[in-house]
Amino acid sequence: MIRIDNDLIDFISNAAKNTYPNEFAAFLREDKGIISEVVLSPFSIFGKNSSTISHFSLPIDHTIIGSVHSHPGRNGNPSEGDLNFFSRYGKVHIIVRYPYEQDDYFVYSRSGESLEYEIIWAL
Template identity: 35%
Template structure:
C-alpha cells in the first residue's frame, strides 16, 4: 500500500543508513521503499527478490508486505543522481518522495524527488528513533 501523507523530512540516522548501504553495495545499486512515522521518513524496507547489478536494481513490488510506503530509495554507482526513465516509472508507483544517492555517497551526494521527477527539499532532522530491539 502506498501512503500519501505530508512528509516533513528524513531522520538523520535513516539518511546515514541509506548512504552506508549505498557504499557497502557499491558498485551495485541497492533499492528499497521508504516508510514514515508522523511525517518523518524513518525506515527503509527491503523487498525479497530485489535484483541488483551495476546498472540497475529491480524491486519486486508484488512482494510488498501489508505496510505503507511513502516513496522509494536507490543508489546510483555513478555520481549522476538524476532519475532515469525507469526511475520515473518506479516513482509513479511507489509514493511521493524518492531518494537517489550517488557515488561517493556522502552527505552532499543525494537528492529527493517527487513522483514526477522534480527535486523537492527534504530536511534532514535530528530525531530520536528510539531503541528498537533487533532480533
C-alpha cells in the same frame, strides 16, 4: 518540506557503500511525518548497471511512502526507468549517488520533480 531522519541517512549511506558497485534499493517508511525507516524486499539489491527498480514486488503497506536507490556513479538524476517507477508507486523517491555522502542525496516527487528536504536529528 520532506523530513528525513539523520539515522536513516547514515543507514542508507552505509548500505549503498556496502552494495557498491551494485545498486542498493529499498522502500521508505514514514513515521509521524518523518521518513525514518527503510523496508528491504527480496528484490532490494540489484546488479550492476541495472535499472530494474520496476521489478520490485510492491508491498501493500500504507506506511510506505516511496523508495530509495543508489546510483553507483555521480549522476543523481532519475533515469527513464526510474521516472516510470516513480509515477506508479509512492510519492517520495530518494536517489543517492556515489560516494553517498550527505551532499549526494536527491529527493524527487512522483512526477520526477526535485523536492526540498531537511534532515532531522531525532531524540
